[in-house]
Structures are given as C-alpha cells and as structure tokens.
Amino acid sequence: MIHFHREIKGIEMxxxxxxxxxxxxPDCKRVIKVTIAQISKQEAVGCTCGQSIQLVDxxxxxxxxxxxxxxxxxxxxKTIKKFGK
Ligand SMILES: [Zn+2]
Numbered sequence: 401m402i403h404f405h406r407e408i409k410g411i412e413m414x415x416x417x418x419x420x421x422x423x424x425x426p427d428c429k430r431v432i433k434v435t436i437a438q439i440s441k442q443e444a445v446g447c448t449c450g451q452s453i454q455l456v457d458x459x460x461x462x463x464x465x466x467x468x469x470x471x472x473x474x475x476x477x478k479t480i481k482k483f484g485k
C-alpha cells in the first residue's frame with residue numbers, strides 16, 4: 401500500500417519526484433519513506449532491520465507520472481504568472 405504525503409510550500413518548490421512515499425518493509429513491516437525519484441530510478445533501499453528492498457517502477461509508470469505532473473505544475477505556474485501581471 402502506497403500513501404502519498406504531500407506538503408506543498410509554494411508553487412516554485414513543487415517537484416513531484418521529491419514527493420515522499422511510504423512503503424513497508426516486507427520483513428519487519430516498518431514504514432520506510434522513499435521519494436518518487438528513487439522509485440523511478442528503481443533504487444534499492446535498506447531497512448534498519450537489514451532487509452534490502454528493491455524498488456520497482458511498474459512499466460515505468462512513476463517516471464511517466466513525474467513527467468506528466470511536473471508538466472501540469474509548470475503550466476499552472478505559467479498561468480499564475482500571467483495572472484500576477
Ligand atoms: Zn525491515
């Protein structure tokens with residue numbers, strides 16, 4: 401089960417790849433926080449129990465999501481800038 405923890409502190413700081421995702425260790429069930437960037441790179445993360453977890457980006461869906469979402473934020477940013485004039 402993946403939960404998104406979103407903290408938006410300002411439009412210019414948004415980078416979806418830095419969003420944190422909680423995963424649970426298959427061994428000790430401890431919650432480990434990883435970034436979407438780590439998932440898209442399919443990095444291996446270590447749990448404090450010694451278990452190594454290989455992150456898998458199913459069919460590159462996270463990489464695509466990062467691209468899509470970052471694009472929407474950029475478009476939104478442009479719109480906001482336009483309104484700000
Ligand atoms: Zn563990």
